[in-house]
Amino acid sequence: MTASGVRASARIVARDDGRGGTALPVLDGEGPLALRRTRASGGEARVMVVGAMSGPLGGDRFAVDARVERGARLHIGSAAATIALPGQAKGEARYDVRLRVDDDGELRWLPEQLISAAGSDLYVTTRAELGAGARLVLREEQVLGRTGEEPGRLTSRLTVRIAGRTVLDQELACGPGAPGGWDGPAVLAGHRAVGQLVVVRPEFTEQAAAARMLGESAALVPLAGPAVLVTAVAADALRLRRVLDESLARLGERN
Helix, strand or coil, rough: CECCEECCCCCEEEEEEECCEEEEEEEEEEEHHHHEEEECCCCEEEEEEECCCCCCCCCCEEEEEEEECCCCCEEECCCCCCHHHCCCCCCCCCEEEEEEEECCCCCECCCEEEECCCCEEEEEEEEEECCCEEEEEEEEEEEEEECCCCCEEEEEEEEEEEEEEEEEEEEEEEEECCCCCCCCCCCCCCCCEEEEEEECCCHHHHHHCCCCCCCCEEEEECCCCEEEEEEEEEEHHHHHHHHHHHHHHHCCCCC
């Protein structure tokens, strides 16, 4: 920890073990980004991010780097929600996630919710680089404020590239100081939870998913590649998770 906040990083490499399973030759995390390998499921390795400290706080810098090599399968989750809090250090906190999946690799990035507490200021970036034959299920959930409080400032940028081509690059800013209209009818419409699902699989190249509403609060949009984006809003975290789980089921994906 420094006067300007905590610096913490985690690095994961998943590799085909040649026996129908997935090895983890690199599993290295520190402080609030401690990593634990959990029980595998079939050929899929599972890793849990176990937060050992509060945060991110103002001035903190967190980074996660995960790579799935050819033929490997990896599921990454988190043990609890991440709560962005105000801190003694000035300036915004940053949380940068870098995901790389090689051809014939598969990654399921399914962390718990990110909660923006009053007075916090967090900038989150998630960047996924995929090979042409890679598979990805990525879920992001943001909750604006804890029960009975206003949210902090939260900016989230999500970028997905497949075979060197950008298929998604979007940014959402909410809370005090965000551009006007973030809480209006064209964006959150008064809801306090928002989430995204990105599903990438080669089959979408031959049979693209059609754009459609998924209930009253979620929409599916095909991307310019073998991928789809589901965006949902809800009154709270529990309802948001229910909507996203139902959307995954409709796409034929497990949670």
